[in-house]
Amino acid sequence: MGRSGRSEKKKKQNNNSNMVGLGVGVKKGPWTPEEDRKLLSYIQQYGHGSWRSLPAKAGLKRCGKSCRLRWTNYLRPDIKRGKFSLEEERTIIQLHALLGNRWSTIAAHLPRRTDNEIKNHWNSHIKKRMTKMGIDPMTHKPKSGTQLLGSNLNHMAQWEAARLEAEARLVQKPKYYPNPPPYLVSHSTTTQEVHKTPAMVPPPYLPCLDVLKVWQGTLWSNYSINNESLQSLISTSNVSENISLTTPTTMPELNHVESKSSCDQGVTTKQNDEDKIQMGPFEEFEYPDDETFINGDPLRSPDFWEEFVDLLDGGWNSLTSNLAMIASPPASPVF
DNA sequence: AAGGAGAGCAACCGCAGATTC
DNA sequence: AGAATCTGCGGTTGCTCTCCT
Numbered sequence: 001m002g003r004s005g006r007s008e009k010k011k012k013q014n015n016n017s018n019m020v021g022l023g024v025g026v027k028k029g030p031w032t033p034e035e036d037r038k039l040l041s042y043i044q045q046y047g048h049g050s051w052r053s054l055p056a057k058a059g060l061k062r063c064g065k066s067c068r069l070r071w072t073n074y075l076r077p078d079i080k081r082g083k084f085s086l087e088e089e090r091t092i093i094q095l096h097a098l099l100g101n102r103w104s105t106i107a108a109h110l111p112r113r114t115d116n117e118i119k120n121h122w123n124s125h126i127k128k129r130m131t132k133m134g135i136d137p138m139t140h141k142p143k144s145g146t147q148l149l150g151s152n153l154n155h156m157a158q159w160e161a162a163r164l165e166a167e168a169r170l171v172q173k174p175k176y177y178p179n180p181p182p183y184l185v186s187h188s189t190t191t192q193e194v195h196k197t198p199a200m201v202p203p204p205y206l207p208c209l210d211v212l213k214v215w216q217g218t219l220w221s222n223y224s225i226n227n228e229s230l231q232s233l234i235s236t237s238n239v240s241e242n243i244s245l246t247t248p249t250t251m252p253e254l255n256h257v258e259s260k261s262s263c264d265q266g267v268t269t270k271q272n273d274e275d276k277i278q279m280g281p282f283e284e285f286e287y288p289d290d291e292t293f294i295n296g297d298p299l300r301s302p303d304f305w306e307e308f309v310d311l312l313d314g315g316w317n318s319l320t321s322n323l324a325m326i327a328s329p330p331a332s333p334v335f
Numbered sequence: 336a337a338g339g340a341g342a343g344c345a346a347c348c349g350c351a352g353a354t355t356c
Numbered sequence: 357a358g359a360a361t362c363t364g365c366g367g368t369t370g371c372t373c374t375c376c377t
Contacts, residue, residue: 030345030371052362068363069346098366104365116345124343 027061031070035060039067040075073116080112084121093126094120097140 026036042058048071051064060067073079086091088110095106103115103122112120127137133144 028347050362065348065363066346072364101366115365120344123367128342143347 026063028066031074036070036075039070043071044073073114076114078112079114081117084113084125088113089126091123092122093130093140096122096137100138223303 005225035303038058038060043053046057048054048068054060054064055062058067062070091110092106095109099105101119105112107118121217122137123300129139130137136142256290
């Protein structure tokens with residue numbers, strides 16, 4: 001996203017808009033529990049509506065922007081905090097390889113994690129670890145200079161990255177859902193109240209990252225136990241149903257290890273709505289053999305990074321062969 | 336025990352796209 | 357159509373905590 005083309009006029013506009021509410025008496029810095037309580041209580045009761053006008057209504061001496069940030073990154077009830085699981089880290093690395101620093105897009109595929117948290121985790125943990133192991137965290141290539149992706153695979157990567165972004169947009173689009181989350185319903189006494197408490201909640205289930213999953217399946221098959229024989233899979237994700245993403249419809253089915261993984265949450269291989277898996281928290285995630293898995297954690301294994309490049313290529317080769325089974329994708333992604 | 340260094344993370348800032356007027 | 361405003365994103369800063377000397 002190029003920002004160099006920004007006009008002076010725009011700069012003036014933005015400066016003005018940013019200055020709104022930042023006059024004398026507007027507090028900055030860490031939020032106090034009392035401020036949190038006020039903000040939470042107001043949003044639970046009325047929804048956030050216009051962020052700009054919220055602080056005054058909620059009795060906060062903050063700018064709307066600060067309130068929004070506090071809500072989206074900390075107070076929102078559907079946020080998971082704490083340590084990132086190995087699976088989450090993998091997903092971040094894989095998505096970062098495809099998408100780069102598009103944290104919001106990456107976050108859209110990691111349920112209950114915020115872009116800020118993912119960004120922080122990347123910068124303070126994963127990036128350093130990769131650097132330490134001789135992997136360039138930006139290109140995901142070993143610093144020795146091995147080419148990860150061939151030119152056509154590179155094209156595939158671009159294509160897939162665009163698809164992932166489209167999925168993310170779709171996931172993010174319905175900010176307000178007609179059915180309020182339980183925590184709001186419990187606080188609401190009337191239907192009217194329910195309707196005026198539009199808080200952000202996760203969709204009932206998230207889109208399936210078909211291509212990513214296949215890639216993941218290949219990538220981690222050496223480490224995640226017992227890859228079942230590959231079977232065809234019809235994706236019934238929201239995305240596949242609702243928009244044309246030129247997603248391959250025939251994909252190898254992932255074994256039960258992957259079926260519990262982050263990108264699989266909320267998706268199913270069955271058509272019946274009743275069978276759709278509700279999005280579950282990461283806490284429920286379990287490796288079949290945790291100890292073995294952690295001991296052999298590829299991220300911490302010296303051998304892993306040596307094989308990383310080959311495995312990535314293998315993943316893309318797997319993708320390519322699967323894609324060959326269906327109609328050719330468009331020359332360039334159009335969403 | 337003191338203080339310096341580094342890590343981790345919450346919050347801020349500036350920019351740009353989207354929406355409204 | 358264009359200006360004004362709102363919202364969201366990514367980069368960065370700075371505070372706090374922990375560890376080390």
